Amino acid sequence: MVVDDGLNVAKIMVIGVGGAGNNAVNRMIRAGVNTAHFVAINTDKQALLLSLCDPEDRYQIGALETKGLGAGAEPEIGEKAANESKELIEQIVDGVDLLFITAGMGGGTGTGAAPVIAKIAKEKGCVTVAVVTKPFSFEGNKRSKNAEKGIANLEKHVDTIIIIPNDKLMEAMKPNTPFVEALSYADDTLRQGICGIADLIATPSLINLDFADVKTTLKNQGLAHMGIGSARGENRIVEAVKGAVSSPLLETTIEGAKSVIFNVTGGTDLTLTQINDAAKSIRDIVDPEANVIFGANINPELQEEVIITLIATGFDADGNGIAEENARAYNELFAVKREDDEEEEKQPAEPVYEEHTAWAPNRSYGVNNGAQYAEQTAERPTVTRGEYLNRDSRAFNPQNAGYARPAEPPKAATPEYPDERYTAEYRQPRPSAPAAYESAPARYEKEEDKPKKDLPSFVKRLFGGKKKD
Structure with missing residues (x-):
C-alpha cells in the first residue's frame, strides 16, 4: 500500500511467512487495518487457501523443493524454498520503503524462509522490521533450538526485530483462558506493533511524523520495543504512557533506549500540558542522551481519551536496555507492585x-x-x-x-x-x-x-x- 501523508510517500508492506505469519496477517485484515499492503508467503499450498489476502498477494515458494506440502518443521527446507523463489521475492518487495516480516520461529517455513526474505529486502533498500514469536516451552527442545537459531540468523538481515515469547502468555493470561483466545492476544500484540509504526507514517497529524523520522529510529538498530497505550479519565496520560512503554508479552521495555519516537493522539481537549507530561514521563525512563521525536494528532472522537504510540530502539548490546537507575525511575513513575499485588513492606529509612x-x-x-x-x-x-x-x-x-x-x-x-x-x-x-x-x-x-x-x-x-x- 502506498501511503501519502501530504508531504511524503511511503510504501508499507506486511509479509506473513509460514503458518503463524499467515495467521497474524489474517488477524490484522479482520481488524480492518488499512495502512499497509498485506502479503502471505508459504510453502504449504493448502494453507495459502485459508489466507484473507487478495489472491494475487498469496505466494507459494519452493514448489520444486516441497511439492507444495510444506517444510515439515525443518528450517533448512524453508531456507531452500526461499532461495529457490528468490526472483519472486525480489518482485514482491520491489519499491517497498518499510517492510514488516512476521513469522513464528521454531517451525520450517517461518524459521528458514524469513531470514532469506529479509536479506533480499535489505538488498533492495527496504527498511526491514521483523516481528516474530518464540515457541512455548512445552513444544520441546528441538523447536526451541530451531527458534533461537532462526532469530540469530534473522537478526543479521533486519534493521529491527521485535520478539514475542509465547511463554509470556502464561504470565499475562488467566489460567482458564481458552487457548484460541490466548493466541489471539499474542497476534493482537503483534498487530499493535506493526500498526503503530504504519499509523505514525500514514495518519496526518497536528505535529507530523514522516517516514524519515521513523527510518532514523529503525535503521540498523537491532532489538526494538513498540507499543500502544490508551486510557481515559483524569490520569489518562500516565496510564497511556504506562501501556505504551511496557507490554506483558514483549521481552523489552523502553528503559535505556537511545532513540525514541512517539505520537500522542487525543480529542479536541488535548492540551499542551498533557503532551509535555507524556514526553517528560518517557524521558524519565529512557537514556538521558536519547534522541526523542514526537508527534501529535487530534481525533474528535477521542474525548477524554488519549492514545500513545511509541517505538524505542538503541538498547545495550546484550539487548537488555534496562539500566538500574532508569528501571528505578520507571517503578517510581508508575508505582510498580510485585506480582502478587501485595505492597512491599517499607523498610526503615537510613537516618x-x-x-x-x-x-x-x-x-x-x-x-x-x-x-x-x-x-x-x-x-x-x-x-x-x-x-x-x-x-x-x-x-x-x-x-x-x-x-x-x-x-x-x-x-x-x-x-x-x-x-x-x-x-x-x-x-x-x-x-x-x-x-x-x-x-x-x-x-x-x-x-x-x-x-x-x-x-x-x-x-x-x-x-x-x-x-x-
Missing part, C-alpha cells in the same frame, strides 16, 4: 545526619533531630556525653561522643545496637535545658513510662521475633 551548631561555643556533628534543634536559640546546656539518637530510625552513633566528629557516618540499627538499646543510659540529663527540650517527652521520658510497642519488622526478621537479651 539523615546533618551538621548543626550545638552547645556553644563548640561544634557537634550529631543528628539534627527535628524542630527541637531548629527552634533552639536559647542558652545550651552543658553535655558531657553526646550520643544523639535519630528516633525515626532507632539508630544512633556510638562514636559521636563529646564533641568529636564521628570517624564514619552513623549506620542504621544493627544486631549490635538493636531497638532495645534505646534506653535511659543513652539519654543524659539536661537540667538547664530550655522549654523546647522539656516539650519533647519522647526523648526525656523514663524508660519504664515509655509505651510498650511491638517490635519493628526489621528487628523481628533479625531475631526471629524475639528480643535480644
Whole structure:
C-alpha cells in the first residue's frame, strides 16, 4: 500500500511467512487495518487457501523443493524454498520503503524462509522490521533450538526485530483462558506493533511524523520495543504512557533506549500540558542522551481519551536496555507492585545526619533531630556525653561522643545496637535545658513510662521475633 501523508510517500508492506505469519496477517485484515499492503508467503499450498489476502498477494515458494506440502518443521527446507523463489521475492518487495516480516520461529517455513526474505529486502533498500514469536516451552527442545537459531540468523538481515515469547502468555493470561483466545492476544500484540509504526507514517497529524523520522529510529538498530497505550479519565496520560512503554508479552521495555519516537493522539481537549507530561514521563525512563521525536494528532472522537504510540530502539548490546537507575525511575513513575499485588513492606529509612551548631561555643556533628534543634536559640546546656539518637530510625552513633566528629557516618540499627538499646543510659540529663527540650517527652521520658510497642519488622526478621537479651 502506498501511503501519502501530504508531504511524503511511503510504501508499507506486511509479509506473513509460514503458518503463524499467515495467521497474524489474517488477524490484522479482520481488524480492518488499512495502512499497509498485506502479503502471505508459504510453502504449504493448502494453507495459502485459508489466507484473507487478495489472491494475487498469496505466494507459494519452493514448489520444486516441497511439492507444495510444506517444510515439515525443518528450517533448512524453508531456507531452500526461499532461495529457490528468490526472483519472486525480489518482485514482491520491489519499491517497498518499510517492510514488516512476521513469522513464528521454531517451525520450517517461518524459521528458514524469513531470514532469506529479509536479506533480499535489505538488498533492495527496504527498511526491514521483523516481528516474530518464540515457541512455548512445552513444544520441546528441538523447536526451541530451531527458534533461537532462526532469530540469530534473522537478526543479521533486519534493521529491527521485535520478539514475542509465547511463554509470556502464561504470565499475562488467566489460567482458564481458552487457548484460541490466548493466541489471539499474542497476534493482537503483534498487530499493535506493526500498526503503530504504519499509523505514525500514514495518519496526518497536528505535529507530523514522516517516514524519515521513523527510518532514523529503525535503521540498523537491532532489538526494538513498540507499543500502544490508551486510557481515559483524569490520569489518562500516565496510564497511556504506562501501556505504551511496557507490554506483558514483549521481552523489552523502553528503559535505556537511545532513540525514541512517539505520537500522542487525543480529542479536541488535548492540551499542551498533557503532551509535555507524556514526553517528560518517557524521558524519565529512557537514556538521558536519547534522541526523542514526537508527534501529535487530534481525533474528535477521542474525548477524554488519549492514545500513545511509541517505538524505542538503541538498547545495550546484550539487548537488555534496562539500566538500574532508569528501571528505578520507571517503578517510581508508575508505582510498580510485585506480582502478587501485595505492597512491599517499607523498610526503615537510613537516618539523615546533618551538621548543626550545638552547645556553644563548640561544634557537634550529631543528628539534627527535628524542630527541637531548629527552634533552639536559647542558652545550651552543658553535655558531657553526646550520643544523639535519630528516633525515626532507632539508630544512633556510638562514636559521636563529646564533641568529636564521628570517624564514619552513623549506620542504621544493627544486631549490635538493636531497638532495645534505646534506653535511659543513652539519654543524659539536661537540667538547664530550655522549654523546647522539656516539650519533647519522647526523648526525656523514663524508660519504664515509655509505651510498650511491638517490635519493628526489621528487628523481628533479625531475631526471629524475639528480643535480644
